[in-house]
Amino acid sequence: MANYKKVDTANLDKIIKKTVEAINNSKTELFDIAESARKECQRLEKELVELKQRTAEIIQSVGLLEIALNESKKQLMLVSKNYDKYSEDEIREAYENADNIRVELAIKREREQYYIKRRNELELRLKNAYKTVEKADNLISQIGVSLSYLTGDLENVSLQIEDMKQKRLLGLKIIKAQEEERQRVAREIHDGPAQLMSNIVLKAEMCERLVDSEPKRAKEELKTLRSCVRDTLRDVRKIIYDLRPMSLDDLGLIPTLQRYLETCQEESELEVSFKTRGAFEQLRPAISLTVFRLVQEAVNNIKKHAHANKVVINLEFLEKELKLYIADDGVGFEPGLLKTSGKNINSGFGLISMRERVELLDGKFEIDSTIGKGTRLNITLPLIPEEGVSNG
Known part of the structure; x- marks a missing residue:
């Protein structure tokens, strides 16, 4: 009969405090990012005001030069018609004046186009900087909510841990x-x-x-x-x-996976087959993100270690659960080795972390691998979890 050790609450509290501290540090770093973005906005705003002023001045200068050029053309026409009434120096001066105005106008126009283009680029950079500030503020707010949840509820984690x-x-x-x-x-x-x-x-x-x-x-x-x-x-x-792929929120899980796998296929020599069956309209964000990370981690493992040519990924939505199947034709491995490597913190965040992600959502994670015959993963996740199951 298996022996179960008593829960070490002191050590558990230490882990919880480290987790909260890490989140607090992340929040502080986000504050720094937001503050830097705000300073960048202020700098761009000041630069844009100065550039707009220079642009307005150069536009006004171009307008005056165009008027002067028209006047010089009229003077040339007058000189051409009555050249016998003007001295050679006066005629030469009229032509030189027109040429000088024409050259200066060309230079001013080019500078005008440069200022206008730079102004448009600054406006775009300023717009993106505003977006960065907004995103950072949203993330700070979300981390604040998460931190409040963690500090309030993690005290009960020990009651839900068996091992x-x-x-x-x-x-x-x-x-x-x-x-x-x-x-x-x-x-x-x-x-x-x-x-x-x-x-x-x-x-x-x-x-x-x-x-x-x-x-x-x-x-x-x-x-x-x-x-x-x-x-x-x-x-x-x-x-x-x-x-975090933003397309998960904008487009949904399936289009995000399709785009990711298409990119993987373009950047590597893997031949990827991706098929779906059924649909689930109200898929929780935690499930969407977990499925995406599982596929991402599996594909990364295959590219790094499996030496495979083909990858098959099937995603099926049932009434109360989804099934994810991932298979490759690579070199395979001995699944029993995972049990020993899982006891080491330095064993990585590969298949072990995938299994732990699935188990945290009350799902099932099965590995079938044979050396020389590839690896197959069968994953099941509940779509409507029981009360108390983690959403993270």
Whole structure:
């Protein structure tokens, strides 16, 4: 008969405090992000006001030059008709005056277009900065609600835990995974958008110096600058998508999975087959996110370890549960090894974490794998959980 150890409430409280502390730290970091975004908005607003003023001045200058050019053309016509009444110096002066006005007008018009384009870009950046502030404020509010829920209800967690040792490991894994995720995001931002933004600043400064003296070269630098901005935007979107795909809320689970698997197939040599059956209109966000993360983790494991050529993913909605089937034709492994590796906190967040995610939602997770014959996952999740089941 199995022996059950007494729940270590002191250790449980320590884990809970670490979890709450980690969430508090995340909230503080979000405050910093929101504050930085607000400062960026203020800076952009000030720069936009100055640029609008310069734009208005250059537009007014262009208007005056156009009037002056028309007057010089009239003077040229008068001189041409009555050239015998004017001296050679007066005629030459009339032509030189018209040419000078024409050249200055061309330069002013080009600068006008540059100011207008830059003004439009600043307005777009300011709009995106406002969105960042709004999203950060929303996340802070959501974390506040979550923190209130955790501090109020986690005291009863010990009553729902049967195997204290495994749950303790899960809590430590969550904290470890959170720190690893922060490091990954920080590294991606440093190596991607941060480097590109530095390059953008240098390119922008170069364009400012060249716009008057070497306009052609300035245009070429602006093309490079636009490419850098696009690359930065792509990297930022990828980082945001990895944190949480917004299309889960906007489009739903199935379109999000289709888009993700299509991207995986394009970026790798995997042949992916994805089929669905049935539908469930009021799918809980926790279920949608869990299914997406399960598929994401499974595909990542297959790409890293399975050496597979084909992946089959079937998702079936029944009346009270959904079934997820994932299979590959890779090298396979010995499922019994998971039992020993699961006791180690450093064993990773792969199949072990997938099983724990499913069990937290009162689901079933089955692995069938044979060395040389691939791996098959059969997952069942309840669509209408019993009262008291976690929604996270």
